[in-house]
Amino acid sequence: MSSSSRESAEGAGWGPAERGTYRQSMPASDRRERISWLDPRMLWAARNGVLASWFGDPTGATRSRWVAQREAAGAPADKVIRRDDPDRFSFLVIGDTGEGGEPQYAVVPGLLEAGRDTRFAVIASDVIYPVGSADDYAAKFFRPYRDYPAPVYAIPGNHDWYEDLGGFMRVFCDDAPALPPGPAPRPPTRAWLRALLWHRPRADDGRHLDEARALRSAPGRRAVQPGPYWAIDAGPVRVVGIDTGLLGTLDAEQGAWLREVARGPRPKILVTGSPLYVDGRYRPCPVEGGGTVDDIVRDPDHRFVAAIGGDIHNYQRYPVRLPDGRTLQYVVAGGGGAFTHATHTIPRVDVAGVSERDFRCYPLRGDSLAFYSALYGRRLRLPRFFALTEAEAAAVIAERLGIGPTRAPGAPARVTRRMRLVAGLLGTGRRPDRTRRFRLPVHRLYTQLFSPGSATYRPPFFKSFLRLDVGPDAVRLRCYAATGNR
Incomplete structure (x- = not known):
């Protein structure tokens, strides 16, 4: 059977096929896991994004408080994780993983096979659905990836922010304690109305985290991050992860940090929760105070070679040739486990010099x-x-x-x-x-x-993840598919 969806229908997962081995690793309770985004109760729990768009987005201020708390606890002020990777190494990128059901687990066998020699993995956006609760990490993070032998870093997506990032910070940022309450807004302001309707975690959320951590307790598997955004110096490259919050933007403080860590001769790879090219459109990601993320990425002095974004649950690639002759690979990589966003709604691609001949999805x-x-x-x-x-x-x-x-x-x-x-x-x-x-x-x-x-529990699932092979002179990026069938 062909290995590529571009070569045969069978390679895409169509036709009679035996279901993959992933179900053997799923507890019986997880096989019944269902998230329906047409369920009014689910939509109500995930209301903070809508509230932020109506009444003002508080995530910049909340993020600054998280970052200050981590620095006070000893995290490096430059937010750079310095590793000892060799000049040649590989790592994985998985986007929008955490629904906890069959589509997420269907990715795992191939991920473990393709990633068995990788040095680390990065989850690009939406680690946990629906609202980033700490108690969901057992079924939707620790258990699915319990056999991955290396550290897993992450950047949050909008769903991780629906409970003010508390679960994310506890898991990835050295068990960061809850933020103390901020000043209460005065009525009858928009901020007061937003606070009145804001979804918050349960008081006992996270009571099962210690038990869940035991699933990935082996030495070398835990990744400690300096905050929700970071940079990793790994071998010859710098991987830069940014946090675009609820509405897909950068606050001024993070924007200044991004400009600083983007400097220097080391080649860089951006990982973001908001892809810069997606569905045939250009979304450069505004930075509070002026400019965009893509302005920083395109600057030739910053030496970015790729910008990889989650949030949209499929794979897309746009090789954009810049005026200075460089080609930047803009990639959407959100196929790690959540429902599949349609690709047939993407119009014929003609953006930034990228045509249908160059585009992949x-x-x-x-x-x-x-x-x-x-x-x-x-x-x-x-x-x-x-x-x-x-x-x-x-x-x-x-x-x-x-x-x-x-x-x-x-x-x-x-x-x-x-x-x-x-x-x-x-x-x-x-x-x-x-x-x-x-x-x-x-x-x-x-x-x-x-x-x-569209979440279904019968193959083909059309899931995917990335493997990046880094060398002194080049980075090779490959998309691996997971259909759910053998």
Whole structure:
């Protein structure tokens, strides 16, 4: 069987196949783990992001208090972790992991195999769903990765911030104690209303953490971070992890730190919770006080070679050639375990000089459309209307975007009116030069509402992670897929 989704349907996980060995490592209770983002109770618990967008974002001030507390406890002021890695080594990047169910566990066997000789791993955003609770770390961090033999570092995502980062700081930052209460805002201000509605952790949250830590207690497995953002000097490179909080921005204090650690001749790799290129769009990530994260990344004096972001739950790669001749690899790497964000909604790529010929994504757009058409065919009890085969989905994607077949072609499928209608209803992207007059306005709704409701517990899962092989003169970045099948 082919090993790549670009080579065969079987390589993408379609067709009859035996389910992978990952279920053997799952406790029976975890097999029933379900997070539904269409459940009003779940949405209410995760309300802080909406409150921050309505009434002002408090994460910058809270982050500053966490950082000050860590410095007072002895963490290095420059927030640099200095390791003794050799000039040639490898590490993993896994994004948006922590739902705790079958899709997360399905990544683990391949991750352990591909990562058996790696020196460390980095989780890029959303370590724990739904709200970053400390008591969720046992099932969604310590147990899934209990056999990974090296340290795991992390940057928080917006979900880790839904309880003011308390669980994250306890696990990754030397069991940092809870922050003392800040000054209470005065009524009837926006800050007062926000505080009134703000979701906070339970008083006894984290009571099982000591027991959970025993699952990764072997020497050399614990990573102690100086705070929610950091830099790692590893062999010839510096890996820089930034915390973009609830709304995907940087506070002024962190922005000044990023400019400082970006200096110097050492090549650098950025890991961020907010990808800078995603879904065919440019999102440079504003910094409070002026400028953007991408301004810092593109500066030739800073020598960044890649910017890897989580938050969006799939794999995308944009090799952007800069005016000075360098090529920066902008990567989305959020396929580590949470529900799959659709890729078939990505329009034909034409951004920053990157065309369809250069762009890569996983799942392929046709596989994404086939997956979603079957999913909503089942949920709406209209499988004969909605469900497209992977060949049909690939054909209608090629027609709508005006691109050739992404996978090695077999017998081409004939595109019918039904296929076109299903593709339009499910938000399939279009060519930039084609009129949108008759396009249904479902793209944003689909991404924000339907994708979070797409978690299924039958393969293919379309999960992924990255392995980076670092040498004195080059960094090789590879995306590994996990379908859930052998």
